[in-house]
Amino acid sequence: SVFDTLAAMGHEQVLLCADEPAGYRAIIAIHSTTLGPALGGTRLLGYASDEEALVDALRLSRGMTYKNALAGMHVGGGKAVILRSGAEPLDRERLFRAHGRFIERLGGRFITGEDVGTTPADMELIRRETRHVKGLAGEGGDPSPWTARGVLRAIQAGARHRWGSDELAGRTVALQGCGSVGGRLAAELHRLGARLLVADVDPDRARHVAAELGATVVPPGAIASVQADIFAPCALGGVLDDRAVQELRAEIVAGAANNQLLEPRHGDALAARGVLYVPDVVANAGGVLSGGADLFGWTRAEVHRRVQAIYDTVLRVLEMAASEGVSPQLAAERLAEARLRERAAAG
Ligand code: NAD
Structure with missing residues (x-):
C-alpha cells in the first residue's frame, strides 16, 4: 500500500x-x-x-535528504x-x-x-506566490564548476582508498558525457596529468574536449567498458546496470550523474567484482553546496572549503563500507541516517 x-x-x-x-x-x-x-x-x-x-x-x-545530510547542509x-x-x-x-x-x-x-x-x-x-524558492534568474550562478570540483575530490579520495595515493598523473579516466560538469571535470583531470578517454552522444562535444585537452574519443556505447583506471559517469542515471557491471574494466567508478546504480543490487554487484564505487550522492554534492551561498550567505571561500571536504566524506564512507562489509552506497546511506538520528536526538 x-x-x-x-x-x-x-x-x-x-x-x-x-x-x-x-x-x-x-x-x-x-x-x-x-x-x-x-x-x-x-x-x-x-x-x-x-x-x-x-x-x-x-x-x-x-x-x-541523504545528499544534504552527507554534504553537512542544515x-x-x-x-x-x-x-x-x-x-x-x-x-x-x-x-x-x-x-x-x-x-x-x-x-x-x-x-x-x-x-x-x-x-x-x-x-x-x-x-510571485511564495518566497520559499531558490535559483531565480541571476541568482547564485552555475553550480556545474562546483559539481565538477567535488567530483574531482571524490575521484582523488577513491584513488587514495584504492591505490594509497591521490596522484592521478598517468591514470586513465573514461569520461561519459562532456557537458557542463563533464567538460570541466575533463579540464581538471587533464591539469593533473590524467589520460582521458571521452564519449558523448553529441559528437561535437566529445571532439571539442579531445581537441582542447588531447583526449581520445570513444564511441558512447563503449565508454563504460574501455580499459581505464577510473570510469566517470557524467551523463545519465542508471548507467550501472547488469551489463555495465559485468563489462566494466575500471577499478574505480566516480562521477557526477545522479542515481548511477540502476538498482541497489548493482552496488553489491560492483563490490563483488572488486570495483570501488564512490556513491554519487556524495560525489556530486558540489552543486548543492554552492547553493549555501544563497541559503546561508556562505562566502565563496566557505563554499570552496566545503566542496574540497567532499574528499574526507568519501574516505569516511569507503572506510565504513570496508569495515562493515557493505557496499559504499549502503555505507553512505547509513552515515546519512546516523547524522539524522544525532540531530533528532539533540532535539
Ligand atoms: P549536461 O546536459 O550539460 O551534460 C550531459 C552530457 O551528457 C551532454 O553533453 C549529453 O550530450 C551527454 N550524454 C547524454 N547521454 C549520453 C550517453 N548515453 N553517452 C554519452 N554522453 C551522453 O548535464 P550536466 O549539468 O553536465 O550534468 C551531468 C550529470 O550530472 C547529470 O546526470 C546531472 O543530473 C548530474 N548532476 C549535475 C549537477 C550540476 O551541477 N550540473 C549537479 C549534480 C548532478
Whole structure:
C-alpha cells in the first residue's frame, strides 16, 4: 500500500496537489525536515502513470535528504514533480503560480528550485506566490564548476582508498558525457596529468574536449567498458546496470550523474567484482553546496572549503563500507541516517 511505502521510505509528508483550471497536478514529497526545511527541486515531466510520478517523487526526495545530510547542509530533503499532461501549450504562468500557492501553504517546510524541465523563469513565477524558492534568474550562478570540483575530490579520495595515493598523473579516466560538469571535470583531470578517454552522444562535444585537452574519443556505447583506471559517469542515471557491471574494466567508478546504480543490487554487484564505487550522492554534492551561498550567505571561500571536504566524506564512507562489509552506497546511506538520528536526538 502507499502507506507501507511511505513508512518503509520514512517520508514525513506527501501532498497530492491539484488546480484543474490551471492544468496543474503535482506531488510534493517532504522526506525529512530533521536537519532543516526540506530542500529539493521541482521537475516538470510527463509520466506514464500517477504511480510512476509518485515513486519518482518519493525516491528523489529521500535522495535529497541523504545528499544534504552527507554534504553537512542544515536542510532536509524534498522534491516536487509536476505531472505534464499531453495538453499543449502549457500555460506556465498559471501552472507555476498554482505550484507557488501550494508551496506557500507549507509555510517554509519545503523550499524549491530548478530541476529537470523547469527554468529560472519558472522559479520567478513561483516567487510571485511564495518566497520559499531558490535559483531565480541571476541568482547564485552555475553550480556545474562546483559539481565538477567535488567530483574531482571524490575521484582523488577513491584513488587514495584504492591505490594509497591521490596522484592521478598517468591514470586513465573514461569520461561519459562532456557537458557542463563533464567538460570541466575533463579540464581538471587533464591539469593533473590524467589520460582521458571521452564519449558523448553529441559528437561535437566529445571532439571539442579531445581537441582542447588531447583526449581520445570513444564511441558512447563503449565508454563504460574501455580499459581505464577510473570510469566517470557524467551523463545519465542508471548507467550501472547488469551489463555495465559485468563489462566494466575500471577499478574505480566516480562521477557526477545522479542515481548511477540502476538498482541497489548493482552496488553489491560492483563490490563483488572488486570495483570501488564512490556513491554519487556524495560525489556530486558540489552543486548543492554552492547553493549555501544563497541559503546561508556562505562566502565563496566557505563554499570552496566545503566542496574540497567532499574528499574526507568519501574516505569516511569507503572506510565504513570496508569495515562493515557493505557496499559504499549502503555505507553512505547509513552515515546519512546516523547524522539524522544525532540531530533528532539533540532535539
Ligand atoms: P549536461 O546536459 O550539460 O551534460 C550531459 C552530457 O551528457 C551532454 O553533453 C549529453 O550530450 C551527454 N550524454 C547524454 N547521454 C549520453 C550517453 N548515453 N553517452 C554519452 N554522453 C551522453 O548535464 P550536466 O549539468 O553536465 O550534468 C551531468 C550529470 O550530472 C547529470 O546526470 C546531472 O543530473 C548530474 N548532476 C549535475 C549537477 C550540476 O551541477 N550540473 C549537479 C549534480 C548532478
